[in-house]
Amino acid sequence: MTTTTAPPTRPTDGARIEVRNLTKRFGTFTAVDNLSFTVEPGRITGFLGPNGAGKTTTLRMLLGLVNPSSGAATIGGQDYHDITQPMSVVGSALEATNFHPGRTGRDHLRVLADTAGVGAPRVDEMLELVGIPAAARKRAGGYSMGMRQRLGLAAAMLGDPQVLILDEPANGLDPEGIRWLRGFLRHLSTQGKTILISSHMLQEVEQTVDDVVIISNGRLVKQGAMADLHGAPRALVRTTDHDALAGALRVADVTSTVEGDAIMVDTNDLRLIGDVALRAGLPIYELHRAMTDLEDVFFELTEGTNRNLGEGVTGVTGVTGVTGQGAATERDAIAGQEGGNE
Numbered sequence: 001m002t003t004t005t006a007p008p009t010r011p012t013d014g015a016r017i018e019v020r021n022l023t024k025r026f027g028t029f030t031a032v033d034n035l036s037f038t039v040e041p042g043r044i045t046g047f048l049g050p051n052g053a054g055k056t057t058t059l060r061m062l063l064g065l066v067n068p069s070s071g072a073a074t075i076g077g078q079d080y081h082d083i084t085q086p087m088s089v090v091g092s093a094l095e096a097t098n099f100h101p102g103r104t105g106r107d108h109l110r111v112l113a114d115t116a117g118v119g120a121p122r123v124d125e126m127l128e129l130v131g132i133p134a135a136a137r138k139r140a141g142g143y144s145m146g147m148r149q150r151l152g153l154a155a156a157m158l159g160d161p162q163v164l165i166l167d168e169p170a171n172g173l174d175p176e177g178i179r180w181l182r183g184f185l186r187h188l189s190t191q192g193k194t195i196l197i198s199s200h201m202l203q204e205v206e207q208t209v210d211d212v213v214i215i216s217n218g219r220l221v222k223q224g225a226m227a228d229l230h231g232a233p234r235a236l237v238r239t240t241d242h243d244a245l246a247g248a249l250r251v252a253d254v255t256s257t258v259e260g261d262a263i264m265v266d267t268n269d270l271r272l273i274g275d276v277a278l279r280a281g282l283p284i285y286e287l288h289r290a291m292t293d294l295e296d297v298f299f300e301l302t303e304g305t306n307r308n309l310g311e312g313v314t315g316v317t318g319v320t321g322v323t324g325q326g327a328a329t330e331r332d333a334i335a336g337q338e339g340g341n342e
């Protein structure tokens with residue numbers, strides 16, 4: 001007889017984020033509407049949507065800062081409140097503006113480290129890791145937005161968590177900072193960590209994320225690989241006789257369509273297209289891969305909705321009277337460490 005031992009059920013085992021039929025109502029207003037998605041370990045997932053789509057509210061529910069009206073949000077299979085050592089499971093930075101202004105960066109981290117039972121050396125290690133060791137003795141009140149983002153990241157990393165949840169982490173970073181952040185997150189994801197970052201701009205995270213979860217008006221509109229958003233590979237060609245090239249490509253089993261003064265070919269194998277044109281005796285004046293405009297994709301998926309702008313914006317319904325309230329309720333810099341529950 002063989003006996004099987006059940007695998008340990010520590011939340012750190014492949015700490016997947018699962019959101020199931022999550023709904024949050026503020027009075028009669030539904031900020032998050034029956035939302036379901038998963039975030040896999042070892043991948044960087046972008047949580048995207050226009051302003052007011054419900055991203056922060058969802059993250060706050062995940063982090064136990066807001067109670068869902070219905071549905072569930074779990075990390076490693078557990079509700080945030082049931083995780084015994086939260087800082088070693090999930091690190092988060094919800095907004096980079098709420099550090100005690102009179103406290104130095106190092107002191108801020110020390111307070112958090114004390115609460116979490118993390119040793120002081122880890123504080124300096126984290127300051128080094130996020131690239132602000134020199135700023136550690138300065139008061140956080142004098143930090144630039146970029147430095148606050150880095151301090152928030154250091155705080156989130158204190159407990160060496162399996163999962164990182166970051167709200168708009170690229171906000172306030174200069175191009176060098178964004179590149180640094182990208183490398184930093186990539187490094188963590190290769191260690192198997194689960195990383196969820198929110199943004200209201202698809203292009204901002206295009207080169208950073210592996211997967212996307214896109215929401216609009218509190219509802220899921222797309223979940224999948226970032227690469228898929230670019231659509232099928234295509235190339236644009238200009239030559240003297242587009243119909244002749246289309247015919248020659250057809251013989252080579254490649255479909256195409258003449259669009260305006262160019263021909264769009266359903267492959268991005270530029271060499272193949274060049275060879276076909278050469279054999280057909282057609283000169284090539286232009287030949288390149290056609291990239292789908294991500295801004296257009298995002299706009300189409302979210303129908304240009306932005307609930308925070310109120311009426312007059314495409315697709316906005318029933319938001320009069322709630323505009324701007326979100327900002328007043330998003331004051332927690334380090335969720336689960338300084339935040340309160342609603």
Ligand SMILES: Nc1ncnc2c1ncn2[C@@H]1O[C@H](COP(=O)(O)OP(=O)(O)OP(=O)(O)O)[C@@H](O)[C@H]1O
Pocket residue numbers: 026029031049050051052053054055056057058199200307308319322323324325326327329
């Ligand atoms: N406590 C609250 N009371 C009432 N409405 C709220 C509350 N918190 C958020 N909202 C509203 O819920 C909607 C979603 O807000 P949320 O902050 O989650 O959006 P978001 O996608 O994070 O937007 P942004 O990109 O602007 O941060 C907004 O219309 C917001 O005004």
